[in-house]
Amino acid sequence: SSHLNLAVVAGDGIGTEVVEQGLLVLEQALRGTGTTVRTTDFDLGARRWHATGETLTDDDLAAIRTHDAILLGAIGDPGVPSGVLERGLLLKLRFALDHYVNLRPSRLYPGVTGPLAAPGEVDFVVVREGTEGPYVGNGGAIRVGTPHEVANEVSVNTAFGVERVVRDAFARAAARPRRQLTLVHKHNVLVHAGHLWRRTVEAVNAEFPDVTVDYLHVDAATIFLVTNPSRFDVIVTDNLFGDILTDLAAAITGGIGLAASANINPDRTAPSMFEPVHGSAPDIAGQGKADPTATVLSVAMLLDHVGLPGAARTVEAAVAADLAERGAAERVRSTAEVGKDLAARVAG
Amino acid sequence: SSHLNLAVVAGDGIGTEVVEQGLLVLEQALRGTGTTVRTTDFDLGARRWHATGETLTDDDLAAIRTHDAILLGAIGDPGVPSGVLERGLLLKLRFALDHYVNLRPSRLYPGVTGPLAAPGEVDFVVVREGTEGPYVGNGGAIRVGTPHEVANEVSVNTAFGVERVVRDAFARAAARPRRQLTLVHKHNVLVHAGHLWRRTVEAVNAEFPDVTVDYLHVDAATIFLVTNPSRFDVIVTDNLFGDILTDLAAAITGGIGLAASANINPDRTAPSMFEPVHGSAPDIAGQGKADPTATVLSVAMLLDHVGLPGAARTVEAAVAADLAERGAAERVRSTAEVGKDLAARVAG
Ligand SMILES: CC(C)[C@H](C(=O)O)[C@@H](O)C(=O)O
Ligand SMILES: CC(C)[C@H](C(=O)O)[C@@H](O)C(=O)O
Numbered sequence: 001s002s003h004l005n006l007a008v009v010a011g012d013g014i015g016t017e018v019v020e021q022g023l024l025v026l027e028q029a030l031r032g033t034g035t036t037v038r039t040t041d042f043d044l045g046a047r048r049w050h051a052t053g054e055t056l057t058d059d060d061l062a063a064i065r066t067h068d069a070i071l072l073g074a075i076g077d078p079g080v081p082s083g084v085l086e087r088g089l090l091l092k093l094r095f096a097l098d099h100y101v102n103l104r105p106s107r108l109y110p111g112v113t114g115p116l117a118a119p120g121e122v123d124f125v126v127v128r129e130g131t132e133g134p135y136v137g138n139g140g141a142i143r144v145g146t147p148h149e150v151a152n153e154v155s156v157n158t159a160f161g162v163e164r165v166v167r168d169a170f171a172r173a174a175a176r177p178r179r180q181l182t183l184v185h186k187h188n189v190l191v192h193a194g195h196l197w198r199r200t201v202e203a204v205n206a207e208f209p210d211v212t213v214d215y216l217h218v219d220a221a222t223i224f225l226v227t228n229p230s231r232f233d234v235i236v237t238d239n240l241f242g243d244i245l246t247d248l249a250a251a252i253t254g255g256i257g258l259a260a261s262a263n264i265n266p267d268r269t270a271p272s273m274f275e276p277v278h279g280s281a282p283d284i285a286g287q288g289k290a291d292p293t294a295t296v297l298s299v300a301m302l303l304d305h306v307g308l309p310g311a312a313r314t315v316e317a318a319v320a321a322d323l324a325e326r327g328a329a330e331r332v333r334s335t336a337e338v339g340k341d342l343a344a345r346v347a348g
Numbered sequence: 349s350s351h352l353n354l355a356v357v358a359g360d361g362i363g364t365e366v367v368e369q370g371l372l373v374l375e376q377a378l379r380g381t382g383t384t385v386r387t388t389d390f391d392l393g394a395r396r397w398h399a400t401g402e403t404l405t406d407d408d409l410a411a412i413r414t415h416d417a418i419l420l421g422a423i424g425d426p427g428v429p430s431g432v433l434e435r436g437l438l439l440k441l442r443f444a445l446d447h448y449v450n451l452r453p454s455r456l457y458p459g460v461t462g463p464l465a466a467p468g469e470v471d472f473v474v475v476r477e478g479t480e481g482p483y484v485g486n487g488g489a490i491r492v493g494t495p496h497e498v499a500n501e502v503s504v505n506t507a508f509g510v511e512r513v514v515r516d517a518f519a520r521a522a523a524r525p526r527r528q529l530t531l532v533h534k535h536n537v538l539v540h541a542g543h544l545w546r547r548t549v550e551a552v553n554a555e556f557p558d559v560t561v562d563y564l565h566v567d568a569a570t571i572f573l574v575t576n577p578s579r580f581d582v583i584v585t586d587n588l589f590g591d592i593l594t595d596l597a598a599a600i601t602g603g604i605g606l607a608a609s610a611n612i613n614p615d616r617t618a619p620s621m622f623e624p625v626h627g628s629a630p631d632i633a634g635q636g637k638a639d640p641t642a643t644v645l646s647v648a649m650l651l652d653h654v655g656l657p658g659a660a661r662t663v664e665a666a667v668a669a670d671l672a673e674r675g676a677a678e679r680v681r682s683t684a685e686v687g688k689d690l691a692a693r694v695a696g
Contacts, residue, residue, distance in 0.1 A: 082546075083539040091537070115574045117465040134482075134503070134538060141540040145547070149507035151540040155482070159497035186588070189439070191431040192487040192499040198430075199493070221593035226463045226574060226599045242532070244592060247567035252576045 004030070004037045004306055007067035007271065011045040013280030014290035014335075015073025021292035021339025022071060022299045025318070028346040029303060029311040038061035044079040044089055047052065047278075052146060055088030061096055070097075070273040073295065074280035084153035087137060094130050097265035097270035100161065101168050102130035102242060103301065104277065104338075106229075106249040106259070111324040114252050116278065122253055127169035128242025130223055130263055132161040133193075135239040147159055157193040157238070162200045167237035168266055170208040179211045180233035184221045184241055197238070222248060251275055257290075258323075260297035274298040293319055296342055318345035350652055352378070352385045355415035355619065357441075359393040361628030362638035362683075363421025369640035369687025370419060370647045373666070376694040377651060378657040388415065392437055394425040394628075403436030409444055416660035417650055418445075418621040421643065422628035435485055446555040447611035448509065449516050450478035450587075451649065452594040452625065454507035454577075459672035460602040470601055472580035476590025478611055480509040482540075483587040487645060495548050505586070510548045516614055517584035518556040526582035527559045532569045532589055545586070570596060577601075598625055605638070606671075608645035610653065620653055622646040636682035641667055644690050666693035 006026075010019040023039065030037055042064065048054055064070060070093070075085050094102070108114060108122035132155075139153035173181040183201045187194025198215065207211050218225065218241045224231055225248050236244060250259035259277035276294030284290060299318055303312035322342055333341070353375075358367040371387065378385055390412065394404055400663035401528055412418060418441070422453030423433050442450070456462060456470035480503075487501035521529040531549045535542025546563065553561050564572065566589045571578055574595050585593060598607035634640060651660035670690055681689065 003592075053350050082542070084538045086536040088537065113465075115465060116463050117461075118463070134501075139503075139538065139540040141544065143507075144544075147507050147511075151505045151542055151544040153482075153503040153505075154537045155487075155501040155503070157499045159491075159495050163495075186591075187589075187590075188434040189483055190432045190487065190501045191435065191485075192431070192489040193501045194471045196489065196492075196497055196499040219592050222570065222592055222596040223599040223604070227603075234560065235668040240537075242571055243534075243537075248574065248596070249571040255575075256571070 001034045001036060004035050004069070005067045006037050006039045007042055007064045007070040008037060008039045008196065009042045009044050009070060009072040011073040011075045011280060012047060012077050013074055013282045013285035015045070015075065015229055015280050015286070017288065017290050017335045018062070018276060018292040018295040019071060019073040020171055021335060022295035022343070023348055024339050024343045025296045026299045026302070028218070028343040029299070029315050031347070033308055033311055034310065034317060041083065041110060042112060045075045046085060048082050049085060055085060056092050061222060062107050064093070065097070065270055066269075067271050067304060069271050071302065072273055072275035074276065074278060075159050076280045077282050091135060091137070094263050094271060097273065098265045098267070099130045099273060100165050101264040101266055102128035102239075103262040103264055104128060104242070104246040104249070104259065106246070106253045107224050108253045109258075109323040111327050112254040112258070113327070114254050116252055119252060120228070120230040122229045123250070124229070124235060125172065126235045126237065126242055126246050126249060127172060128237060128246060129161065129165045129239050132157050132241035155190070155193055155240070157196055159200065162197055164206065166200050166204050166236055169234055170204050170211055173211045173234040174208050176233055178233040178280070181211050181213050182221075182235045183213065183215045184235055184237040184245065186218050186241075188217065193238070201236070218244070221245060225249060256294065258293050259300055262298065262301040264305065274302040288336060290335045292325070292335050292339045292342075296339070312345055318342050349382045349384060349597065352383050352417070353415045354385050354387045355390055355412045355418040356387045357390045357392050357418060357420040358384075359421040359423045359628060360395060360425050361422055361630050361633035363393070363423065363628050364684045365633070365636065365638050365642040366624060366640040367421040369683060369690070370643035372687050372691045373542070373644045373663060373694055374650070375543070376691040377647070379695070381655065381656055381659055393423045394428050394433060396429055397433060403433060404440050408575060412441070413445070415619050417619050417654060419650065420450045420623035422624065422626060424628045425630050435669045439483060439485070441621060444610050445621065447478045447621060448513050449612040449614055450476035451508070451588060451610040452476060452590070453596070453608065454594070454597040454601045456605075457603045457668050458605070459675050460599050460648070461675070463601050464577070464600055467600060468578040471483050472567055472577070472578045472583060472597070473520065474583045474587060474590055474594050474597060475513060475520060476594060477509065477513045480505050480586035494534055503538070503541055503588070505544055507544065507548065507681040510545055510553065514548050514552050514584055517582055518552050518559055521559045521582040522556050523562055524581055526545070526581040529559050529561050530580060530583045531561065531563045532566050532583055532585040532593065534566050534589075541586070549584070551667060555654050566592070569593060573597060573600060577662050598618065603641065606641050606645065608642050609650040610646065612653065622650040636684060638683045640683050640687045640690070643670070652695055662694055669693055
């Protein structure tokens with residue numbers, strides 16, 4: 001039997017609540033696979049920062065690196081200045097561990113009602129670049145706080161960085177029945193970055209002749225996400241556009257309570273990280289109100305990543321069955337109840 | 349009687365079709381106001397570029413400057429490389445004429461069915477900054493076409509530029525019944541630009557104590573636009589976020605066939621420009637299929653800008669009445685028929 005060494009960053013707010021349920025389901029899903037999970041808890045996030053002023057030390061990072069994967073809940077509370085934990089912890093993990101594929105699937109499960117009147121069948125995945133773009137932290141400001149302040153943000157895009165994520169997206173598209181890849185950018189305005197993305201997609205397409213490619217400006221993509229989400233199969237896009245599109249994608253498929261994500265290092269030079277798209281939701285924290293489903297679906301992505309697709313499908317099927325029956329439910333269940341029910345379904 | 353000297357840039361594709369109807373309605377709306385319109389046509393856009401290689405010459409710009417306002421249809425065709433006309437003509441006009449307030453109202457008119465199942469009442473306006481941000485064209489690339497290419501895009505934000513548009517947005521919010529202003533940015537990642545926006549909104553709020561302010565990250569804003577669009581009154585945001593949000597806003601209120609916009613120079617040091625949010629739509633151009641309503645609503649914004657709010661309201665009322673009856677219509681009308689009907693309603 002083998003071990004899955006999992007670094008757990010439960011984080012703040014509802015993060016700890018949903019991660020507990022995610023781990024419950026994970027353990028259940030691993031039964032009979034010959035793999036057992038060993039978790040190491042990392043005390044990272046707002047609590048730690050308030051206590052010590054630390055976000056992610058070199059030692060933390062080195063310790064996390066020794067694990068096979070990371071399960072992250074959510075980071076942040078209103079007492080921490082904006083950007084400190086995002087850039088000092090969450091994005092630092094994504095960048096340091098080279099999570100260049102930020103994978104965010106959107107699926108409208110039967111029984112789930114979203115805001116769209118006629119969504120049709122929705123089943124696409126956004127491959128969001130995770131280590132470049134406007135997220136690199138290469139901005140700066142002068143004369144801060146004066147009438148002459150200038151604040152710049154630099155989006156850095158490299159052939160190396162764009163090509164590797166585009167190739168990953170093509171491979172994913174090639175493995176799906178529809179084999180359709182949509183590049184989303186804004187190359188009519190962001191001409192330098194946009195044309196690099198466009199040329200790269202054209203070039204890599206030669207390696208995947210079966211994949212059909214199209215292009216949308218990011219503004220137009222938001223329109224199609226609400227008027228015709230069925231048109232999407234795989235979307236590849238930059239870090240910021242991916243951030244925006246995946247929240248919208250979550251909204252049209254039942255909300256961020258259901259939206260899973262994986263920050264993947266496809267080269268496996270460092271552990272990949274699995275996290276719900278939602279945040280720490282301080283307004284509902286500690287009340288057992290959070291939906292652990294997004295975390296559970298992130299656990300399914302983790303299982304896929306560690307080579308246990310059977311267990312991953314079992315978890316997804318449990319979620320699908322649970323969602324199908326929610327509409328008929330008498331009352332809204334607590335976080336722990338949903339977790340228990342999902343674990344029970346996984347146990348069969 | 350006075351004259352309204354209007355520069356007309358009908359442009360390409362459906363641009364020429366919708367502008368013709370916009371002018372028809374404008375003339376009708378001006379009757380009895382004591383103002384007459386004198387138009388100057390400017391041959392700008394893809395046709396001109398194909399013929400001469402020119403986008404917007406200094407002479408063109410100087411001639412346009414002598415007018416009171418600009419009515420623009422749409423620019424571009426697939427034969428022009430991406431970015432050439434956007435940056436060389438459309439954005440050049442916005443930047444050169446200091447259109448720092450890009451105003452984009454969204455209203456769900458009775459009778460209009462959008463993609464949302466339960467939109468509620470939707471009536472908000474996006475004040476999009478128009479002369480800064482990632483639109484400044486301050487990017488560049490090295491080693492283009494090689495595996496070592498680096499392509500950067502720089503978002504430039506100044507206290508001067510942010511403050512003037514924020515103040516304009518506050519003034520608009522203060523004049524509306526709900527007096528609510530939402531700043532949309534991404535200050536947890538784009539910390540330099542984001543914090544400049546945030547500090548500016550806080551500071552200017554002191555001048556408008558009656559206005560309630562809140563803040564949303566751009567990703568969260570897309571969620572609320574589909575789950576609870578009624579929550580918005582005035583949104584103020586940067587050039588790129590505004591581009592994205594206003595296409596989404598158009599989609600949820602009936603589509604870009606209805607979405608009007610005004611590129612305003614509030615200091616009146618140069619003519620403001622009124623244009624539908626949609627593009628030149630080469631796929632339906634020349635077929636009389638384009639909806640001129642967005643252009644007609646842009647004409648209403650023009651009338652407001654030139655101090656004829658009565659005429660503006662008449663045009664809006666004509667559009668509202670027309671939209672209310674569309675659902676019951678036997679057939680889809682042509683561009684010219686819609687224009688004629690709207691002009692007839694304006695005539696009373
Ligand atoms: C918290 C924030 C830094 C993060 C992002 O922008 O990537 C979040 O919105 C997400 O999508 O995971
Ligand atoms: C055509 C393009 C340059 C333009 C923009 O990005 O501003 C358009 O999308 C708009 O919203 O007016």
